[in-house]
Amino acid sequence: MNETIIWPDTHYLTSYIQRxxxxxxxxxxxxxxxxxxxxxxxxxxxxxxxxxxxxxxDSHGIIIDVKRLLVPNRMYWHKRADTLIELCALCPYPLESWIGAQLQLEARRHDEEDRWATRIVFERV
Structure with a gap:
């Protein structure tokens, strides 16, 4: 198994206002x-x-869908999703070929100012 951190600048959005x-x-x-x-x-x-x-x-971190180029003033919804990740448009990774792969998402409190240390790891099986 090969693990690679793919988005080192990850923002973990949990509060109502942040979301x-x-x-x-x-x-x-x-x-x-x-x-x-x-x-x-x-x-x-x-x-x-x-x-x-x-x-x-999904709830196990398996990629179940990828939506490319979601333009302004639109909405994306997936009934089986448990987690969504937003990225810059035309992300250079081959996201569509990753459907079925698993991501490991980790967040831990980093300091008292409610900042989080986060990481997303792509797991190749």
Whole structure:
């Protein structure tokens, strides 16, 4: 088994306000940025200025769907999703070929200011 951290700049969004805002307040994200929405089945792009890619995972961290180029003022919903990850549009990874693969998502409190140390690891079996 080979493990690789694929998005070292991962934002763990758990509060209502964080989830509502998502990445709408951000002007630009990089290919190394990811926005992790645990226990979430839907995301929106209302108010965003750029498209995004979205990965849907089931409760075991298995990638079950990939939505490329979700343009502003749209919504993405997947009934079997347990977790969603937002990425920059046209993420350079071959996401569609990863359907069925497992991601390991880890979050732990980093400091008193409610910042989190997060990582997403791609697990090749």
């Amino acid at each position: 509502l805002r998502g990445i709408t307040a951000i002007n630009d994200i990089t290919a190394l940025s990811a926005f992790w929405f645990p226990h979430c089945r839907a995301v929106h792009t209302w108010g965003m200025r750029f498209p995004i890619d979205v990965i849907a995972l």
